[in-house]
Amino acid sequence: xxxxxxxxxxxxxxxxxxxxxxxxxxxxxxxxxxxxxxxxxxxxxxxxxxxxxxxxxxxxxxxxxxxxxxxxxxxxxxxxxxxxxxxxxxxxxxxxxxxxxxxxxxxxxxxxxxxxxxxxxxxxxxxxxxxxxxxxxxxxxxxxxxxxxxxxxxxxxxxxxxxxxxx
Numbered sequence: 431x432x433x434x435x436x437x438x439x440x441x442x443x444x445x446x447x448x449x450x451x452x453x454x455x456x457x458x459x460x461x462x463x464x465x466x467x468x469x470x471x472x473x474x475x476x477x478x479x480x481x482x483x484x485x486x487x488x489x490x491x492x493x494x495x496x497x498x499x500x501x502x503x504x505x506x507x508x509x510x511x512x513x514x515x516x517x518x519x520x521x522x523x524x525x526x527x528x529x530x531x532x533x534x535x536x537x538x539x540x541x542x543x544x545x546x547x548x549x550x551x552x553x554x555x556x557x558x559x560x561x562x563x564x565x566x567x568x569x570x571x572x573x574x575x576x577x578x579x580x581x582x583x584x585x586x587x588x589x590x591x592x593x594x595x596x597x
Contacts, residue, residue, distance in 0.1 A: 488494045559566075 488497055
């Protein structure tokens with residue numbers, strides 16, 4: 431009996447294929463009895479449900495004000511918890527998944543190319559620096575001398591200006 435029901439229910443067959451099958455009297459009796467038993471117990475499940483609470487409209491302004499205060503008090507108390515729950519359970523997992531996907535894509539495709547380009551760039555720059563190193567050192571020394579001279583001149587001029595202000 432179990433095998434028959436299993437074959438009828440579990441197999442993915444279209445309704446036309448089910449109708450084309452040849453059913454034995456035993457199979458039809460089992461299907462009829464199963465359907466009858468289910469249809470007898472199905473209405474009983476509705477009795478387990480509770481009656482919905484009836485809501486009455488407020489009759490005075492004071493009742494409306496009291497209801498509004500309690501409503502907004504509940505919102506003020508529960509909203510942070512609701513937002514936190516949504517943030518932790520829905521938003522963060524999505525953003526973490528997006529970040530992990532982006533990071534794996536970056537590491538597998540882009541990072542490798544940038545590393546290769548960076549290595550080529552640094553080798554070219556090093557070579558150019560090595561070529562120009564004596565010239566750069568020479569220019570650095572000249573700039574250093576010029577700055578010393580300018581500092582000496584500015585010192586003198588600063589003291590001169592200070593003396594003039596004092597007089």
